[in-house]
Amino acid sequence: MSPSGSEPRPPATAGVDLRRKRILIAKPGLDGHDVGAKVIALALRDAGADVIYTGLRRSADYIARVAVDEGVDAVGLSILSGSHVDLVAQTREALRAAEADDVVLFVGGTIPAQDHEPLRALGVADVFTAEDRLDDVVRRVARHLVAERL
Amino acid sequence: MTLNRRELGRRLNTLTDASVAEVLAVRGDEPLTATDGPRRIGFTGPPGVGKSSLIGALARRRVEQGVDLAVLCIDPTSPVSGGSILGDRIRIDSDVYVRSVPSRQANDGLTDNLPDLLAALDGSGFDEVWVETVGVGQAAYGIRRCVDTVVVLVPPGSGDTVQAMKAGILEVGDVHVVTKGDRPGAEQMASELAAIVGGVVVTSTVDGRGLDDLLAAIDHQGRRPNGDRSRYDVERLITRRARELLRKADVADLTLRQAYHHIIRTLEGEIQ
Numbered sequence: 288m289s290p291s292g293s294e295p296r297p298p299a300t301a302g303v304d305l306r307r308k309r310i311l312i313a314k315p316g317l318d319g320h321d322v323g324a325k326v327i328a329l330a331l332r333d334a335g336a337d338v339i340y341t342g343l344r345r346s347a348d349y350i351a352r353v354a355v356d357e358g359v360d361a362v363g364l365s366i367l368s369g370s371h372v373d374l375v376a377q378t379r380e381a382l383r384a385a386e387a388d389d390v391v392l393f394v395g396g397t398i399p400a401q402d403h404e405p406l407r408a409l410g411v412a413d414v415f416t417a418e419d420r421l422d423d424v425v426r427r428v429a430r431h432l433v434a435e436r437l
Numbered sequence: 438m439t440l441n442r443r444e445l446g447r448r449l450n451t452l453t454d455a456s457v458a459e460v461l462a463v464r465g466d467e468p469l470t471a472t473d474g475p476r477r478i479g480f481t482g483p484p485g486v487g488k489s490s491l492i493g494a495l496a497r498r499r500v501e502q503g504v505d506l507a508v509l510c511i512d513p514t515s516p517v518s519g520g521s522i523l524g525d526r527i528r529i530d531s532d533v534y535v536r537s538v539p540s541r542q543a544n545d546g547l548t549d550n551l552p553d554l555l556a557a558l559d560g561s562g563f564d565e566v567w568v569e570t571v572g573v574g575q576a577a578y579g580i581r582r583c584v585d586t587v588v589v590l591v592p593p594g595s596g597d598t599v600q601a602m603k604a605g606i607l608e609v610g611d612v613h614v615v616t617k618g619d620r621p622g623a624e625q626m627a628s629e630l631a632a633i634v635g636g637v638v639v640t641s642t643v644d645g646r647g648l649d650d651l652l653a654a655i656d657h658q659g660r661r662p663n664g665d666r667s668r669y670d671v672e673r674l675i676t677r678r679a680r681e682l683l684r685k686a687d688v689a690d691l692t693l694r695q696a697y698h699h700i701i702r703t704l705e706g707e708i709q
Contacts, residue, residue, distance in 0.1 A: 306519045307454050332520035337539050339523040356534055357523075358446035386443050 303422075303429045306335035309359040310428070313341045313350045315374045316366055323417075324365035327395060327424065334425045347374065351381035354390050360432055361391040361412075371398055372405055379410050391431050395424070438505045438562040440534065445561055452553040453538055457678045460553050467556075469667040474559035475507075475566050478655060479580040481546060481609070482590030484572030487616040487642065491590065492569055494642040496533045498652060499565070507534040507558050510569045511548050514539040534563070542680070546573035549677060551583060552670040581609040582669040586658040588612045588651075591630060593623035607634055612654045619643045678704065 312328045314321055321343055328338045339357050341350065354362050362382070366374055375394055382390055394406055395415035403414045412431045415424050455463065480488050492508060499506050514521045523537035541549045547570060548554075558566045570580050581587050589610030607613070613634045615627045618641035631637045638654055640647035682703050688696040 309450070328522055332515060332522050333518045335518045335520040337521045337523060337537075339537050352442070353535075355442045355446050357537060358450040 303334045303425050305331060305425070305429055305432065308336045308361070308432050309339065309357060310336050310432075311339045311341065311350070311354050311357060311359045311362045312365065313345055313353070313362060313378075314343050314365050315345055315347060315350060315378060316368045316370055317344060318366070318368040319343055320367055321365065323367070323395065324363075326421070327363065327365070327415075330421045330425050331428065334429065347377035347381040350378055351385040351387060354382060355385045355387050359390060361393060361428065363393040363395060363428075366394060366396040366398070369397070371396065372402060372409070375406055375409050375411060393428060393431075440562060442534070445534070445557070446536075448557050449536055449538075449554055452550050452557055453548075454541070455550055455553060457674050457681065460550070460674060464553060464556060469670060470663055475563045476660065477555065477566050477568065477584035477586075479568045479570065479584035479587045480590065481570040481573060481580050481587065482614075482616075483592065486572070486590045486592045488569050488572070488590055490642045491614070491616055491640060492567060494640075494645070494648055495652060496567070498648060500532055502652075505532075505562065505564045506567065507536070507561070507563045507565075508567045508569065509551075509554060509558070510535065510537045511540055511546070511551075511571050512537060513571050514541050540571050542677075543579075545579040546570040547579045547583070549673070551579075552666075552673055555583065578609055579669070582665050585661045586611045586655055588614060588655065590614045590616050591626065593617050593620050593626045610634065611658050612651070613637045614647075614651060615639045617641060617643075618646050675704075678707075 310331055312324050312331075314324055324340070328340050331338050339353065339359065341353055345353075350362065350364075362378070364371075364375065364378060368374075371394060375392070379392065382388060382392070391412050392410060393413050393415065394411050398406070398414055398416055406414055413427050415427075452460075452463070480492055482488055489510065492510075496506055496508060510523070512521055512523045521539035523539065536554075538548050538554065540547070543549050543551075547568075551568070555566060555568075568580065568584060587610050589607060589612070591613065593615055607630075613630060613636070615623050615630060615637060617623060618639035623639050623641075627637045627639045636654070638647050638651045640651055642648075679700055682700050686696070686699060688699070691699065
């Protein structure tokens with residue numbers, strides 16, 4: 288809890304301020320590993336974002352509904368199962384059906400390089416893998432969400 | 438009910454971080470006391486007591502009863518980064534409108550703009566609005582001023598906990614619950630607690646015990662006259678505005694009286 292009367296200190300990741308941004312971290316599909324999702328969630332929190340986490344094995348429709356109800360600026364899908372193209376297409380469609388096309392979509396996980404372009408073609412703003420440094424991920428997320436402030 | 442979830446989601450976004458001036462711009466000309474809004478129920482208790490799990494289980498039953506339900510879940514804001522993890526999102530696929538909000542600068546288990554968020558939900562056609570506070574051990578009186586019924590959750594465990602809470606959150610409760618009733622010690626805790634507060638419901642989200650009894654106990658409670666709710670609404674704005682002014686004021690070389698007068702004078706100046 289914040290000590291009353293003091294503003295939060297500046298975010299930990301230099302030059303990145305995600306305060307007041309709402310980001311949903313979601314795990315669609317059947318893989319049951321969410322260590323990566325949680326690490327990303329904490330890094331975004333440390334940059335000032337409000338991060339909502341859904342838990343494992345959520346349907347695309349459920350993710351879209353949470354995105355709308357929670358009024359998020361972005362959804363980050365964590366996918367390790369290999370079916371990222373299908374799951375991203377489903378989520379994109381569910382967001383469209385929920386009239387939430389303006390929500391920025393990110394994907395992270397075990398995504399082979401040759402799949403990055405197809406994912407971008409589906410409307411994904413950026414793709415992250417274990418190769419990427421955490422502060423770089425946060426910076427790239429911020430580039431899409433706070434472009435107007437840079 | 439027909440609910441425009443997208444529109445409500447956006448409205449709540451605006452209100453979650455609204456400054457005092459923005460709140461006045463949006464709500465300033467509405468009557469303070471709305472009389473026939475949805476019934477409000479608050480759930481509070483120490484961290485780890487199982488608030489989210491219990492609310493999830495209760496909400497599922499409530500929806501089966503045909504109630505249109507919205508739930509506001511408040512989670513702590515990191516004092517370091519200003520960010521938050523809103524991880525308590527209730528796991529229900531039923532038709533409940535769940536909204537997670539960070540506590541921001543509030544230090545009473547609630548969030549700065551709670552009256553504004555509740556006002557927005559009041560006008561959206563729900564039958565009931567539930568509020569889950571940040572996990573707090575004591576001094577959670579704010580919630581009592583915002584809702585009709587306060588449900589206080591206590592975990593099974595040592596009687597010392599009850600002693601510690603006696604002067605704190607137990608007093609704000611209308612309904613008292615011992616959670617995790619499938620675990621050893623729950624019944625004993627319930628009888629210790631009952632000696633202090635009267636009736637106690639023992640619940641378990643594992644075997645479902647006590648859930649219907651708890652809903653019945655909640656339904657047995659009446660509405661609270663909402664005069665204090667209105668006062669809280671105003672008090673919240675004044676407190677926030679005073680805090681904003683104090684943050685900017687250089688009071689180091691002033692006397693207490695000078696500093697107090699400086700703030701009051703600035704507040705007065707804002708309406709002239």
